[in-house]
Amino acid sequence: MRPLQAIHYATPNPGPKLIVTGAVHGNETCGTRAIERVLAEIDNGQLVLARGEVSFVPVCNPKAYELKRRQGDRNLNRKLSPTTEIREYEDHVANWLCPLLARHEVLLDLHSFHTGGEPFAMVGPENNDGPLEPFRHAEREAALVLRLGVRRIVDGWLSTYAGGVARRRQRAELTGQHGLETDPDFGVGTTEYMRRVGGWGFTLECGQHEDPAAPEVAYTAILNTLAHLKIIDAPDPAPVAAPQALSLYKVVDKIDADDHFARHWQSFDAVPAGTLIGTRADGTPVHADEDSAIVFPNPAAGAGQEWFYLARGNKRF
Template identity: 55%
Template sequence: MDSEMTASTDLLRIHGYASLQPGPRLIVLGGVHGDETCGTAGIERVVSALDDGSLQLLRGQLTLVPVANPLARRLLRREGERNLNRLFRPTAPGAEPADYEARITDLLCPLLDRHEVLLDLHSFQSEGEAFAMIGPRDNQGPLEPFSRAFEEGQLALHLGTPRVVEGWLDIYAAGLAQRGQAADEAALAFGWGTNEYMRSRGGYGVTLECGQHQDPAAPDVARRAILSALRLLGMIEPDPAAAPPRAPSLLRLVSVVDRLHAEDQFVREWATFDPVARGEPIGVRADGSMLHAERDGFIVFPNAEALPGTEWFYFAVESDRDLTRPAPALSRAWSR
């Protein structure tokens, strides 16, 4: 496909709403991956409610992007030319965008720069319940320095999912080392998605995995999450009937296993968050060797269709993190 043609014919549709009263600046993305349609449907429902007046923005600014990757959506596949949720950084000044997704990133990055909170809506290939993904705890380390973990955790808590998962960039760096690749700045940059970019700009963000791609309930999971975020931030009227959020189960990603050969097979059909016991068989390699669970834990994002050399599944364990309690204050490593 001619990327110049697609670049000239695709449009990035952006809905912007600004109250006359100052307040938080929230951006919601859907369709970062083209085969994940629930976020788009949830956003469209919120757009309709705002446009017909049944939902009122009381303060702050709200930006809604129903389809963040138009090419991938037209093709109804995860990627257009590459994964938009990797290497999510603007093109260097004076350089030409390397591909279609780089052109999209060059439009989305300045848009994210004008906001302080991101909700990125996704879905996944295997069966499983909706869950939220958050970034690191407050830290001043070299990988992903951060000082808004409590706010980010509160957003995840109020989305109402039964589980929250942490540890993405740490495990991405570990995956590089596992493949014998240097975890240098250039390699780690490819692990950057929308949330990592937002955190690097002084904001914070949560990825909501709304369920399996075809789950008919997933669009409403997305819609409710947008409304929950708006209520938490005081941007719309509170719901007097809403119960306090229940503490979710919190998991930490600890490893990623790649599919090495097209003949690598799971021993059964796994769903995200299926529990496994230490030593339990998970898959069989092409050479007949059995892959066992390294410890008690949970399967995350199993992908029986993964291409050789890409992520086959992630492994998670229970986390000791408490989303309800702020950590000791850290000095900010940046200003906005």
């Protein structure tokens, strides 16, 4: 198995500290390919770093990467934090990755998704002092997310996930089956951890796993981020025209492995109120509760796992 690896570059001039990560999920390799391309350009002098520092982690989860699947023992991007209780491979990764994230200020985390659809970025909340996800860098996130090269921008992850955890806990009280998925911090991944330690950043979903365009989306986002942060001497990219902003508001889990979709959904397909989205194994229909868009539909999800999300439009961007 390949070792955990971070490639770090530091310039003599003050500037931001950026970290770019790939393959948090082992079957999402577009970020790995893009990072490898950028590393080659830095090393051959084609891309010159002018100020600040930048670290690249081409493969965050080597076990999952070698197995060519989403996770090794568990999902690295859930309940991400250092731990003294080493139970699974991803605990070792977390104890290495979390301090590395904390040494930086900005994170660009590169992902892809299961079904087809247009690339999109996920951002944090607006500035707030609330108990769930206090934050003070919303303006910085807004300025950069409009320059990553994608037009769709999604927020509401952690609050939506917290609602899903609450529903899982209710089911667990009935069944007596309490697992990691019922932990209130289960929705904390790379970007949420970064915000908890004072930083900011994005999850960029670059396209479907096998889409040959996805590595190019990731590569463009890296270059645009380096330019916007002035780590390289290049013009600030122009903001994307006509961004589409949405907020997640509900996550729906599979209850049974035989729960199935009514059709082949892609992320951001419209689901008007009353639309049949899927059917439970016992025949119970699952409908859209309001005019929405479906996000991250996963027909391969197992029982108790996230099946799909719903999002509504907002006017934030």
